[in-house]
Amino acid sequence: MKTYIQNFKKYRFLLTELVKKDVKLKYRRSKLGIFWTLLEPILTTIVLTIVFGGFRGKSDPTFPVYILSGRLLFSFFSGGTKAAARSIRTNSSMMRKVYVPKYMYPLATILSNFVIFLISLIVLVGASIIMPININWHVFLAVVPLTVMFFITLGTGMILATAEVFFRDLEYLWGVITTLIMYCSGIFYKIEDMGQAKRTTSMLQTIMDWNPVYAVIKNFRCCVYLGVAMDYRALFYSCIVAVVLTVIGIYVFFKKQDEFILNL
Amino acid sequence: MEKQDIALAVDHVGMKFNLSKEKVDNLKEYFIKFIKKELTYQEFWALKDVTFDVKRGEHLGIVGLNGAGKSTLLKVIAGVLKPTEGSVKTKGKIVPLLELGAGFDKQYTGAENIYLYGSLLGYSKEFITSKFDEIVEFSELGEFIEVPVKNYSSGMRARLGFSIATLVKPDILILDEVLSVGDAQFRKKSEAKIQSMFDQGVTVLFVSHSLEQVKRICDKAIMLEHGTVIAHGDVMDVANIYNEKLQQKKQKKKRMRRKLNQELNEQAKRSREKQKNN
Numbered sequence: 001m002k003t004y005i006q007n008f009k010k011y012r013f014l015l016t017e018l019v020k021k022d023v024k025l026k027y028r029r030s031k032l033g034i035f036w037t038l039l040e041p042i043l044t045t046i047v048l049t050i051v052f053g054g055f056r057g058k059s060d061p062t063f064p065v066y067i068l069s070g071r072l073l074f075s076f077f078s079g080g081t082k083a084a085a086r087s088i089r090t091n092s093s094m095m096r097k098v099y100v101p102k103y104m105y106p107l108a109t110i111l112s113n114f115v116i117f118l119i120s121l122i123v124l125v126g127a128s129i130i131m132p133i134n135i136n137w138h139v140f141l142a143v144v145p146l147t148v149m150f151f152i153t154l155g156t157g158m159i160l161a162t163a164e165v166f167f168r169d170l171e172y173l174w175g176v177i178t179t180l181i182m183y184c185s186g187i188f189y190k191i192e193d194m195g196q197a198k199r200t201t202s203m204l205q206t207i208m209d210w211n212p213v214y215a216v217i218k219n220f221r222c223c224v225y226l227g228v229a230m231d232y233r234a235l236f237y238s239c240i241v242a243v244v245l246t247v248i249g250i251y252v253f254f255k256k257q258d259e260f261i262l263n264l
Numbered sequence: 265m266e267k268q269d270i271a272l273a274v275d276h277v278g279m280k281f282n283l284s285k286e287k288v289d290n291l292k293e294y295f296i297k298f299i300k301k302e303l304t305y306q307e308f309w310a311l312k313d314v315t316f317d318v319k320r321g322e323h324l325g326i327v328g329l330n331g332a333g334k335s336t337l338l339k340v341i342a343g344v345l346k347p348t349e350g351s352v353k354t355k356g357k358i359v360p361l362l363e364l365g366a367g368f369d370k371q372y373t374g375a376e377n378i379y380l381y382g383s384l385l386g387y388s389k390e391f392i393t394s395k396f397d398e399i400v401e402f403s404e405l406g407e408f409i410e411v412p413v414k415n416y417s418s419g420m421r422a423r424l425g426f427s428i429a430t431l432v433k434p435d436i437l438i439l440d441e442v443l444s445v446g447d448a449q450f451r452k453k454s455e456a457k458i459q460s461m462f463d464q465g466v467t468v469l470f471v472s473h474s475l476e477q478v479k480r481i482c483d484k485a486i487m488l489e490h491g492t493v494i495a496h497g498d499v500m501d502v503a504n505i506y507n508e509k510l511q512q513k514k515q516k517k518k519r520m521r522r523k524l525n526q527e528l529n530e531q532a533k534r535s536r537e538k539q540k541n542n
Binding site: 010011013014018093094095096097099100166167168170173258262 | 291345367379
């Protein structure tokens with residue numbers, strides 16, 4: 001354990017360099033640079049608001065913020081896990097020549113996605129100011145769901161990174177699964193709107209209750225959108241999932257990491 | 265006293281690879297093969313029971329025919345591969361001068377890559393900053409240091425990689441063949457730098473096919489064949505054994521060729537006789 005910590009300290013600079021590289025390079029080649037991070041969610045939110053706001057039929061001036069808060073958080077989850085899954089393979093040439101603790105690659109990938117996500121939260125701040133949102137001190141509690149989401153993404157990312165070394169087509173499968181998770185995460189609809197009596201609604205409700213990503217999004221919205229206390233059942237559940245996923249992720253990764261090079 | 269002088273101890277190292285006839289690297293094929301029960305692996309030991317010590321300041325040459333396990337051994341020593349059996353103990357900093365600039369990012373400029381590559385080699389930020397000018401000067405890149413590496417020539421890339429990798433005096437230096445970096449002038453400079461490291465008493469591991477180079481640089485040598493050490497000792501003795509092996513291989517080839525020729529001749533003769541009889 002002690003040697004692990006020492007090793008981490010030695011390579012801490014590498015971690016910051018890798019994160020910096022990802023963030024820098026992501027936007028270097030585009031003229032709009034980092035503004036893409038801001039522009040992209042604005043545009044998609046406009047589209048989603050027009051489409052799904054029309055479906056709802058009710059006029060709700062705060063609905064864009066509702067969509068934005070869910071979408072930003074979800075895109076961190078899906079982007080982070082997908083990038084982490086690929087991280088071992090994209091860095092395989094490096095891995096074959098220099099010894100570096102291997103967890104650096106998925107960790108750096110997820111951290112850089114997290115940084116980009118935090119930057120994109122500026123959009124949410126802007127939208128909350130423009131639109132009539134009830135903002136109070138609960139906003140500061142948003143740190144909690146963000147942290148939980150980080151660890152859910154980290155754990156899932158580590159598991160996927162390990163699995164993808166051995167099964168390359170997992171990438172496509174995971175793409176399908178994330179889409180499925182997206183539809184069950186209440187990003188552009190409110191489950192309350194869906195007509196209580198229908199059987200499909202109650203089924204969706206059950207799925208969403210067990211969806212840890214939705215649990216985090218729900219609590220995030222409590223903090224930044226509704227300005228009320230968090231749902232403690234959802235908080236408790238998502239925390240447990242985050243811890244379990246992270247532990248499994250680290251365990252699987254460390255158990256299999258010596259075989260990576262043989263399979264790349 | 266004896267023990268302190270050992271810079272590198274390779275202890276009963278074995279490295280096993282699983283060779284499957286067709287590489288299964290996706291779920292779809294895995295399931296199909298799993299159901300058909302075609303998931304068979306062939307074990308292959310690239311290294312088996314390799315044991316040797318290198319004393320501090322010693323120059324060890326590693327020779328062997330193609331596929332003898334030299335590169336695998338170097339990778340195990342550098343820590344890139346973890347051995348299936350046994351252990352490798354090293355003292356001090358290892359710098360492998362293999363495939364220079366492999367850790368570069370093409371989109372990054374030379375200056376940014378100095379930090380990235382330096383951090384890959386485990387240097388601290390302060391250290392790289394303090395040595396930055398020295399690196400740029402040694403690599404002779406000048407203004408090009410602000411240009412993305414994708415626009416570099418392969419010589420420029422190797423020069424930069426060499427300059428970063430040789431920044432610190434390593435305790436153990438791993439060389440694969442003799443470096444031919446950049447133009448004649450830079451090659452001279454890089455050889456001088458390596459020579460100065462030699463003079464400072466660095467431990468060297470050197471892999472080469474050229475016996476001349478090994479004899480020139482090393483004082484001790486080991487010879488690998490099919491993953492096992494078959495000779496270990498003074499460089500001249502090992503070189504002689506290696507030479508013998510090479511000769512044997514050549515003779516074997518010659519003999520095979522002769523045999524084949526004979527058979528062909530006989531066949532030709534027989535068919536000629538048949539034609540005559542007809």
